[in-house]
Amino acid sequence: MSSKKKIKQINLIPLINIIFLMLIFFMLAGTITTIDPYKIKVPESIIKNDPLTPFLTIIVKKNGEIFIDTKNRKKELQKRNYLEILRARKPNEISLKIDSETPSEYFLKILKILENEKIKKVVIETNYVKQ
Amino acid sequence: MKTHNFYQKEEKELISINITPLIDIVFLLLVFFMLATSFIQKSTIEVNLSSGKTVEIENQKNSVVLILNKKGQIYLNKKLINISNIRNEITNIIEKNPKHKILIKSHKKIAVQKVIRLIEEVRLAGTDNIKLINLEK
Numbered sequence: 001m002s003s004k005k006k007i008k009q010i011n012l013i014p015l016i017n018i019i020f021l022m023l024i025f026f027m028l029a030g031t032i033t034t035i036d037p038y039k040i041k042v043p044e045s046i047i048k049n050d051p052l053t054p055f056l057t058i059i060v061k062k063n064g065e066i067f068i069d070t071k072n073r074k075k076e077l078q079k080r081n082y083l084e085i086l087r088a089r090k091p092n093e094i095s096l097k098i099d100s101e102t103p104s105e106y107f108l109k110i111l112k113i114l115e116n117e118k119i120k121k122v123v124i125e126t127n128y129v130k131q
Numbered sequence: 132m133k134t135h136n137f138y139q140k141e142e143k144e145l146i147s148i149n150i151t152p153l154i155d156i157v158f159l160l161l162v163f164f165m166l167a168t169s170f171i172q173k174s175t176i177e178v179n180l181s182s183g184k185t186v187e188i189e190n191q192k193n194s195v196v197l198i199l200n201k202k203g204q205i206y207l208n209k210k211l212i213n214i215s216n217i218r219n220e221i222t223n224i225i226e227k228n229p230k231h232k233i234l235i236k237s238h239k240k241i242a243v244q245k246v247i248r249l250i251e252e253v254r255l256a257g258t259d260n261i262k263l264i265n266l267e268k
Contacts, residue, residue: 012150012154015154016150016153016154016157019154019157019158019161020157022161022165023157023160023161023164026161026164026165026168027164027168029168029170030164030168030169030170031168031169031170031173032167032168032169033167033168033169043243043244043247043248044244044248045174045175045176045247045251046248046251046255047174047176047251047254047255048172048174049174049175049176049177050175051173051174051175052175095175096178098243099243100242100243100244100247101242101243101244102242102243103239103240103241103242103243104199104237104238104239104240104241104242104243104245104246104265105239105240105265107243107246108237108239108263108264108265111178111180111263114180115180119180120180121177122177122178122180123175123176123177123178124175124176124177124178124247125173125174125175126173126174126175126176126247127171127172127173127174128171128172128173128174
């Protein structure tokens with residue numbers, strides 16, 4: 001009777017151990033991603049630099065459309081005159097999130113605008129790829 | 132004798148904790164982290180905006196012109212070059228004269244990815260004197 005009872009019971013402890021290990025791995029090794037409303041595939045980079053969190057991010061889509069993203073997303077994450085926001089905020093540094101397939105003419109155009117607006121520092125967001 | 136049995140039973144019940152809700156929650160947490168986390172390493176490239184006027188740079192004797200045409204071919208001072216050789220070539224040029232300025236002319240239809248790769252190769256060669264312009268042709 002007792003041996004029959006033992007067979008029916010499955011030992012869940014090893015399963016729990018493995019699940020806990022997997023949970024700890026995903027919690028420590030990964031970074032939680034935020035949903036990108038524009039689905040921008042940022043360019044790949046072979047140089048590893050620390051990502052910055054500047055106040056303003058300019059988003060350039062594949063078709064050259066420009067959006068501005070600030071910390072106050074609800075109000076300003078929309079297509080509008082980004083120059084007005086730039087001039088109002090006067091940021092020292094700007095992050096540029098540009099799609100990797102965007103034609104370079106749009107890229108150079110936005111750099112020229114930022115240069116004219118006397119922005120001191122522009123960083124392009126990339127994904128690091130080991131060579 | 133009877134009381135003894137009662138205590139034995141109670142003790143056994145207290146020891147066995149139902150861990151099913153715990154497993155449920157851990158499973159939910161695991162699924163959340165598996166779906167929400169990403170292992171892509173973020174990086175950045177700083178772009179130098181004020182590196183002089185294009186015409187001035189082009190006319191200077193110590194400027195290096197890198198052309199990225201529509202087909203993705205790269206020309207270093209009008210000589211076709213492979214992207215893997217750019218780093219060495221520019222390193223050699225800079226060693227001779229560290230004041231050299233690099234002018235990158237990219238075709239307006241070429242993808243940003245290729246321009247960024249070129250900028251990185253130049254950076255890895257050891258210079259930050261880069262100016263980006265559109266290729267007129």
